[in-house]
Amino acid sequence: MGKRNEQLHLGAFIYYSGHHHFGWRHPESGAEGLFDFKFYKKLAQTAERGKFDMMFLADLLYVRGVEDSASGMLEPVQLLAALSTVTEKLGLTATVSTTYNEPYNVARKFASLDHLSEGRAGWNIVTSQLDVEAFNYGKDKHPEHGLRYEMAREFVEVVTRLWDTWEDHALVIDREAGIFADGSKVKEVEYKGQWYSTKGALNVPRPPQGYPVLIQAGSSGPGQDFAAAFGEVIFTAQQSLEAAQAFYRSVKGKLASYGRSSGSMKIMPGLSPIIGATEEEAQRKYKELQALIPSSMIVGMLSAMLNFDLSGYPVEGQLPEIPDPVEATNGMKSRVQLIMDMARNEQLSIKELGGRLLGARGHMQFVGTYEQLADFMQLWFEEYGCDGFNIMPPVLPGNLDEFVDHVVPILQQRGLFRTEYAGSTLREHLGLARPGLRHFQASHERAKEAAGAADNAWNGLIGQEAVGTAEAGSAG
Amino acid sequence: MGKRNEQLHLGAFIYYSGHHHFGWRHPESGAEGLFDFKFYKKLAQTAERGKFDMMFLADLLYVRGVEDSASGMLEPVQLLAALSTVTEKLGLTATVSTTYNEPYNVARKFASLDHLSEGRAGWNIVTSQLDVEAFNYGKDKHPEHGLRYEMAREFVEVVTRLWDTWEDHALVIDREAGIFADGSKVKEVEYKGQWYSTKGALNVPRPPQGYPVLIQAGSSGPGQDFAAAFGEVIFTAQQSLEAAQAFYRSVKGKLASYGRSSGSMKIMPGLSPIIGATEEEAQRKYKELQALIPSSMIVGMLSAMLNFDLSGYPVEGQLPEIPDPVEATNGMKSRVQLIMDMARNEQLSIKELGGRLLGARGHMQFVGTYEQLADFMQLWFEEYGCDGFNIMPPVLPGNLDEFVDHVVPILQQRGLFRTEYAGSTLREHLGLARPGLRHFQASHERAKEAAGAADNAWNGLIGQEAVGTAEAGSAG
Incomplete structure (x- = not known):
């Protein structure tokens, strides 16, 4: 153990055949395996060999440019269900959008995964991000982010209530008496919200973990409030220890008003390691990766990311001032701000x-x-910049093996990371308590009584920022 | 080979811990394993040992009475994804409702399963059945069955078009040239229907089977027309060879007007075997099963099934005339008719x-x-009453083993059933061709040109019957 009397947590964030946008072009990428179970099986088993808390799968509900980018994703929760059969301890977490699914289906999806994996499931709650996602679902545009935020809050409320419709140990299976389940332990929920309603019980018993672990990626003000209400693992993008510490203090500071302890949330920034035995080796690998980027594409892709046409500006020059994006785009604010900050702080061309x-x-x-x-x-x-990291290897599968083989042993020698799994559920790996029935309702009620103004503060924030984006861990 | 110069097809229909309503009470039922992967793993491996074409999972979007009935179901496509890792050849098919899902999500779900299983996926298309299912999704009532039918037709149209958005061999993965996929082989679909619209490409490449196998369970007139348009495997409930032959002739007779051959559809009635080495043993097993039914519950359950209060009628007496149920209930017509026919034909109390x-x-x-x-x-x-059977063991897992150990070898000795898988995809097991791009659109257009009146006939039938029910294989 180091200074904190606890150990850090690690996620293996799997994204195409690597997080580097052109990592698929690397000779060692597994791009041919993107729609093949064997590719993911190897990754999951590597993460489990490295004693990671969890594997994390992103999700995007559209196809990005197929000619130059790795594109397409298997439905992630199905993939995790398959991976549950070839792993024993590894947490299995994925992004599922609240905007393009029904709460009953999502509650069932993660309850099923939690049963299949015997308590290793986690849900990264996102609201999706782009109009092109809306088009696939027959909508003209993606709902504006304030609305998505409000809807997501109700969505999670419905999902957690559905998980609670079966109490623990409701199954009796008394053949002689003819009693399958204790009827007093299976109760309908009746919820009428502004956006979602449900009346009935879930068709899957309460998940082994009570609730699968709730993950969230919003970094901005309202994102932090959503996180404080529901988030148990927070993915975030931070570029400096100071910024990470400020975020850590800010989000954890909000927990008390929801009746939650500081330890009930684990903050895990994304971290993309380009590493080697020597600095020279690492630098060489970095240059190899950067050489995969067609320079002709940088301006176009950056323009798209910023929603601002940069084609008139010299590529060796500085980034111009980008207009406030909240008016122009939908839910992209913190990403654009982060990009502008990065360019300014590091004087990047x-x-x-x-x-x-x-x-x-x-x-x-x-x-x-x-x-x-x-x-x-x-x-x-x-230094309390985080509780762990979500590791984003630039090229998969090789860079995950490299991290497991070379960095995990150092962390273990220093007592900073487990050498063996102590528990068997994802909650146990993360040190998160198993929620009782109506966990969040109760904490919300406590928050109301304690703070009074919590709900007003919440309402005031709606309309400013999205809960998270479909690219979990991105600065959305 | 027998008289037909082809072999029959077998499905292993998994439903709770057995198809007998009180089979879970049987000493040998696996009821304790209903939410445990190991239970299903054994069943799938038994079916594969028996060289079954496929395993079939039903789905219900509500909880039936938990006190006396086995209740709750894991999300079936996730479960199949997990089972794909512990089987090699077995087809993996499940029910998914068109009424409570988005076409984009369903297209992706089965495309993902088809990739994970390397071409073994099948979708049983149902529209769900009950108001209690609607309640879980925030609706006041289940849509009336004519409407569901119309919606389902559009739903399947959208799903098949999405599967076609990636041509075969679209993935190039040329690292040197920086080309991930051939852009000319990935095309957006733009579909604006009355109920569903979509604009974009699916985020999963074309399934290995082209389309996962399309399964359908409607037995009535409009159900047969839907089947003739889209169905490749038809589950049906038949109580006599004559009725089965009439159904077989009727449905297959409709194929030509859709430009389809007779062999492009496999008709597989449900069959629940209560069997033994001797007739005495089989009869003893039947009595054991019937003894599991609490006699106090028969009237109540039958009343619920018929939507008609039988409590005033003597249990030893005949069934009274039940009023035409189409007015009173929603989509239950053929089930109630079947029950009344069965009672009359066999003079049952x-x-x-x-x-x-x-x-x-x-x-x-x-x-x-x-x-x-x-x-x-x-x-x-x-005698052309069917092309195979969907086997419905009354108690699981034991009765599936029994069928595989004792009946399959006899069928094999007679040349009626395979002794080894010849192919590796579900289409290959079933002898179904792999569809090209826009398979159904083309056949619809052919049907229009050839018959002229096909669409009118179709429209005239809308409003009379549902596509199928959530209990696949039931007489819906």
Whole structure:
């Protein structure tokens, strides 16, 4: 154990065949396996070999440009169900959008995964992000982010209530007496919200974990409030220890008004490691990766990311001032702000900025030795910049093996990371309590009584920012 | 080979811990495992050992009475994804409702399962059945069955078009040239229907089978027309060879007007075997099963099934005339008619009828020796009453093992059933061609040109019957 008397947590964030946008072009990428179970089986077993808390799958409800980008994703919760059969301890978590699903289906999806995996499921709650996603579902546009936010809050309320419709130990299976389940332990919920209603019981008994672990990725003000109400794991993008500490303090500071302890939430920034035995090796790998980016594409992709045409600006020059994006786009505010901050703080040219963003989508990219990365992680953890990291290998599967083989042992030697799983559920790995019935309702009521103004504060924030984006861990 | 110069097809229909309503009370039922992967793993591996074409999972979007009935179901497509990892050849099929899902999500769900299983997926298309299902999704009532039917037709149209948005071999993955996919082979679909619209490409490449196998369960007139348009496997409930032959002729007779051959559809009635080495053993097993039914419950359950209060009628007496149910209930017509026909034809008392229905939900219940069952199956198959059977063991897992160990070998000895899988996809097992792009659109257009009146006939039938019910294989 280090200074914190607890250990850090690790997620293996799987995104196409690597987080680097052009990582699929790397000779060692597994791009041919993107729709093949064997590719994911190897990744999950590597993460479990490294004693990771969990594997995390992103989700996007559209096809991005297929010619130059790895595109398409298997339905992630199905994929996790398949992976539950080839792993024993690893947490299995995925993004599912509240905007393009029914609460009953989502409650059932994660309850089923939690049963199949015997308590290893987690749901990354997002509201999706783009109009092109709306088009696939027969809508003209993606709902504006304030509305999505409001809807998501109700959605999660319905889902957690449905998980509670079966009490623990409701199944009796008394053949002689002819009693399958204790009827007094299976109750209908009747919920009428502004956006979602439900009346009935879920068709799956209460998940082994009570609730599958609730994950959330919003970093902005209202995102933090949603996180404080529901989030148990928070994915975030942070570019400096100071910013990470400020975020950590801010989100954890809101927990008390919801009746929650600081330990009931684990904050895990994204971290993309480009590492080697020596600094030279790491730098060489970084250059190899950056060389995969067609320079002709940087301006176009950066323009798309910022929703601002940069084609008239010199690529070696600085980024111009980008107009306040909240008016122009939908839910992209914190991403654009982060990009502008990064460009200014590090004096990056348009070309350099584009390269950085295509490398890790706004997350921390670390280039250095295995020891240096361990030092970096230890510092952030011990100085309360985070409770762990969501590891985003630039090229998969190889860079996950490299992290497991070279960095995990150092963290273990320092007592910062487990050498064996102590428990068997994801909640146990993360040190999160198993929720009782109506966990969040109760905490909301406590919050109301204690703070009085909590709900007003909440309402005041609606309309400013999305809960999270479909690219979990991105700065949405 | 027998008289037909082809072999019959077998499905292993998994429904709770057995199809007998009180089969869960049987000492050998696996009721404790209903939410445990190991229970299903054993069943799937048994079906594969028996060289079954496929395993079939029903789905219900509500909880039936939990105190005396096995209740709750894991999300079936996730479960199949998990089972794909512990089987190699077995087809993996499940019910998914068109009424409570989005076409984009369903297209993706089955495309993902088809990739994970390398071409073994099948979708049983149903529209769900009951108001209690609607309540779970925030609706006041289940849509009336004509409307559901119309919606389902559009739903399937959208799903098949989405499967076609990626042509075969669209993935290129040329690292040097930086080309992930051939952009000319990934096209957006733009579909604006009355009920569903979509604009974009699916986020999963074309399924290995082109389309996962499309399964359908409607037996009535409009159900047969839907089947003739889209159905490749038809589950049906038939109580006599004559009725089965009439159904077979009727549905297959409609195929030509859709430009389809007779072999492009496999008709598989449900069959619940209660079998033994001797007739005495089979009869003893039947009595054991019937003894599990609490006699106090027969009247209530039969009343619920018929939507008609039978409590004033003597249980030893005949069933009274039940009023035309189409007005009173929603989509239950053919089920109620089947029940009334069964009671009249076999002169059953209310008690006997209830016992029969709780045994196999209106499907053929066969009581006899292994040889007698093989004779029965051979007769129905060779006399064109069917192309195979969907086997509905009354108690699971044991009765599936029994069928595989004792009946399959007889069918194999007679040349009626495969001794080894010849292909590796479900289409190959079933002898169904792999569809090209826009398979159904093309056949619809052919049908229009050829018949002219096909669409009018279709429209005239709308409003009379549902596509199918959530209990696939039931007489809906």
